[in-house]
């Protein structure tokens with residue numbers, strides 16, 4: 001098998017936020033049986049999207065302080081979501097359809113209700129004490145350092161029982177595991193093997209930047225002079241030089257990659273963030289230091305960049321340039337932590353964005369609901385960290401509660417559901433869902449889109465344009481980021497329009513091209 005035929009080199013991944021996908025048990029919360037019931041929508045059914053892989057948000061037993069990113073048992077399924085046998089059934093049915101399954105792996109922290117932490121907090125000297133990060137208060141009783149939790153406040157919580165602080169880079173209910181302790185690393189690699197042995201095809205690895213920190217000696221993070229309290233949350237008042245991205249990050253990631261390597265055809269995608277001041281270096285480090293044949297970092301620039309041709313052209317070109325050989329780029333435009341794509345850029349641009357995402361090389365990741373143009377739920381964001389607006393239930397049809405549940409949904413369904421739902425959009429030739437399906441179909445039939453090289457060219461400041469070229473096929477992609485019509489010369493004599501975001505007759509392109517406002521267009525060139 002050539003390396004280009006590994007499934008993960010061009011797989012389109014679909015992120016399922018299980019709580020909000022489909023509720024088969026009528027308790028108002030989505031579950032694994034619900035995912036099984038909706039597999040036809042994803043792959044193998046008559047009207048499927050035809051995606052290649054799903055990434056399932058955490059479904060492990062959890063007090064749900066962070067909706068499953070606080071795990072109290074790494075080897076089971078939370079009763080709210082099903083049982084291990086439901087998971088096995090899901091895996092089997094997905095595999096029968098040729099659908100790969102990635103699960104979320106949360107190595108940096110457990111729940112404070114995990115038995116390991118319960119033992120750890122009991123006394124200063126117990127076999128699990130060093131599985132978490134415990135330190136004495138300063139002389140005045142204050143926390144050991146000024147480190148901040150991503151979710152607000154100090155990253156240290158005083159535990160009265162033993163008079164020491166424990167570190168939590170996220171919520172106080174998510175104590176950080178001590179990855180410097182080899183026993184912890186061994187235990188977490190066992191967890192990886194547990195799921196890989198069950199047959200999962202890959203892992204999405206959470207919050208890897210916090211695995212390594214400077215613990216010995218502890219030092220305060222310096223203030224960030226660029227911090228702007230009006231636009232940034234307090235977490236960014238510090239430069240996190242000591243509390244994350246420590247010297248061992250890549251060592252630990254390599255250890256994880258070794259586990260992945262020991263199974264055939266498995267892959268891991270890490271949730272790694274870049275610093276504004278060294279983006280390219282951070283990515284290059286990853287691909288150089290961790291085996292790129294089994295792992296890749298998410299590229300989140302598509303979520304953070306403003307929707308302008310310049311910023312997208314810049315980050316895509318910079319990023320593509322630093323990739324080598326078999327490095328897999330992993331692009332995404334949305335996820336369960338960030339405001340919805342259509343809310344950020346608007347519904348018209350969301351069509352252009354679909355063409356972008358599905359014509360880029362590597363592994364594009366679609367956040368469930370973005371293919372319908374879902375926008376943020378209108379509930380009030382209770383606080384800065386409230387991420388419920390982007391997590392509202394998936395609207396399946398125009399039945400009560402959008403067909404998501406026959407109970408009371410855990411979050412309100414979108415009031416738009418009578419029109420904005422999967423069933424209606426499936427039947428509608430000009431819907432966003434239909435555009436996604438056409439793009440997936442095009443991609444699956446195109447060697448150039450799946451494995452061809454990416455070569456950018458410039459036609460207009462408001463247009464992102466690139467070739468995708470394989471030995472047998474050459475395509476040109478044009479994306480009009482503006483809301484005006486653009487007529488431009490093209491760098492080829494002749495081409496055939498293959499797909500447009502707009503309902504119009506496709507024609508031949510000779511020397512010039514007119515792009516409608518927000519139009520995304522794929523053109524086939526003679527090979």
Ligand code: NOJ
Nearest residue numbers: 066069170206207271337
């Ligand atoms: C990143 C996850 O995407 C987010 O939802 C979670 O809260 C944090 N990591 C902490 O696990």
